[in-house]
Amino acid sequence: MRRPELLIPASSLEVLKIAVIYGADAVYIGGESFGLRAKAKNFSMEEMREGIRFAHEHEVKVYVTANILAHNDDLEGVREYFKELASFPKEEKPDALIIADPGIFMIAKEVCPDIERHVSTQANNTNYETYRFWYRLGAKRVVSARELSLNEIKELRANIPDDLEIETFIHGAMCISYSGRCLLSNYFTGRDANQGACTHPCRWKYSIVEETRPNEYMPVYENERGTYIFNSKDLCMIEHIPELMEAGIDSFKIEGRMKTALYVATVARTYRKAIDDYKESPELYKKNLPWYLDQISNCTYRQFTTGFFFGKPSDEAQIYDNNTYLKEYTYLGIVGEQNEDGLYRIEQRNKFSVGEEIEIMKPDGENLTVTVKRIMDEDGADMESAPHPKQVLYIDLGHPLEKYDILRRKE
Numbered sequence: 001m002r003r004p005e006l007l008i009p010a011s012s013l014e015v016l017k018i019a020v021i022y023g024a025d026a027v028y029i030g031g032e033s034f035g036l037r038a039k040a041k042n043f044s045m046e047e048m049r050e051g052i053r054f055a056h057e058h059e060v061k062v063y064v065t066a067n068i069l070a071h072n073d074d075l076e077g078v079r080e081y082f083k084e085l086a087s088f089p090k091e092e093k094p095d096a097l098i099i100a101d102p103g104i105f106m107i108a109k110e111v112c113p114d115i116e117r118h119v120s121t122q123a124n125n126t127n128y129e130t131y132r133f134w135y136r137l138g139a140k141r142v143v144s145a146r147e148l149s150l151n152e153i154k155e156l157r158a159n160i161p162d163d164l165e166i167e168t169f170i171h172g173a174m175c176i177s178y179s180g181r182c183l184l185s186n187y188f189t190g191r192d193a194n195q196g197a198c199t200h201p202c203r204w205k206y207s208i209v210e211e212t213r214p215n216e217y218m219p220v221y222e223n224e225r226g227t228y229i230f231n232s233k234d235l236c237m238i239e240h241i242p243e244l245m246e247a248g249i250d251s252f253k254i255e256g257r258m259k260t261a262l263y264v265a266t267v268a269r270t271y272r273k274a275i276d277d278y279k280e281s282p283e284l285y286k287k288n289l290p291w292y293l294d295q296i297s298n299c300t301y302r303q304f305t306t307g308f309f310f311g312k313p314s315d316e317a318q319i320y321d322n323n324t325y326l327k328e329y330t331y332l333g334i335v336g337e338q339n340e341d342g343l344y345r346i347e348q349r350n351k352f353s354v355g356e357e358i359e360i361m362k363p364d365g366e367n368l369t370v371t372v373k374r375i376m377d378e379d380g381a382d383m384e385s386a387p388h389p390k391q392v393l394y395i396d397l398g399h400p401l402e403k404y405d406i407l408r409r410k411e
Contacts (some may be wrong), residue, residue, distance in 0.1 A: 017404065026063060028062070105137065
């Protein structure tokens with residue numbers, strides 16, 4: 001049985017560090033160009049180098065996305081971008097590039113041959129002949145299409161070279177279109193999903209308008225449940241780690257390159273423990289399953305589905321009556337260094353107050369409930385509450401903290 005890698009997304013340098021500390025084997029990130037998450041914060045070249053160096057110091061790999069479907073005008077910029085990545089010193093160089101476009105793939109092979117090339121799910125990799133094709137071109141890994149069942153992935157594994165790796169999404173948002181090749185955003189807003197600018201029209205509410213009555217909006221109903229006709233549930237395979245392990249998958253990939261540090265920490269920590277528990281003992285995994293299910297619901301999500309893994313999804317995989325996330329916890333901040341007064345630095349993300357009960361989330365799986373004893377601003381003034389997002393504060397929670405602990409509040 002293969003030892004699967006846990007691959008976690010990161011939208012920023014801060015989130016990359018959280019992914020590393022909370023259990024990732026590898027992290028995937030985007031630069032400021034040529035990735036499919038233009039609205040994410042993404043990484044400058046300086047941040048990318050710092051993040052890769054941090055990850056490598058913790059024996060974690062970093063993959064950089066360059067998975068747009070390129071137009072002619074993109075090609076020279078791609079070439080220069082790859083030349084810059086290739087010039088990084090070894091300790092700061094990406095471990096792989098994630099690529100969908102064959103032209104970009106060949107440029108990477110020419111410009112930075114020592115950086116592995118992974119083929120993105122955007123390339124619609126649905127059969128073993130496609131895997132063999134990319135292998136002959138020099139791919140180290142191919143990301144399976146989300147539309148594949150576990151039986152199909154097993155068949156892939158049996159019919160491709162042993163050293164060609166399979167990467168598979170196991171958790172996160174599901175695109176309504178075939179492997180993400182969606183034209184809705186481009187059609188409605190002029191923003192091209194395949195160039196990284198998706199506006200997520202699949203999450204919008206839709207009505208019908210009859211052409212002779214332009215101001216009369218008639219709701220669309222399917223099975224009398226609502227109007228969000230494209231809105232998929234989120235993928236979650238935390239209950240099916242044994243089946244994923246047995247399928248021969250090399251990398252378990254989490255979707256979410258626009259998510260918060262709290263989301264990334266929660267998902268990384270939960271899947272890390274589930275994978276490690278199963279490798280230690282299937283009985284231990286079964287025993288701890290309630291904990292995994294409880295923890296995975298502690299970040300925002302849109303109800304859960306197993307996607308295509310056990311066959312074509314029914315209409316139960318859709319959410320027809322709303323497009324909102326379920327939210328059980330609010331993200332408050334990440335613990336930084338301790339000052340000379342024994343208070344801990346945080347950059348606050350949501351309001352909290354003195355006397356309020358909050359939780360400390362630790363990388364090892366421990367969650368501690370504490371009461372806020374004191375809040376002080378950068379100038380040393382005491383505060384009753386922290387109402388301003390991203391304000392730097394110093395806090396006393398009546399309990400020792402460690403750098404990279406995450407603070408959250410149960411709602």
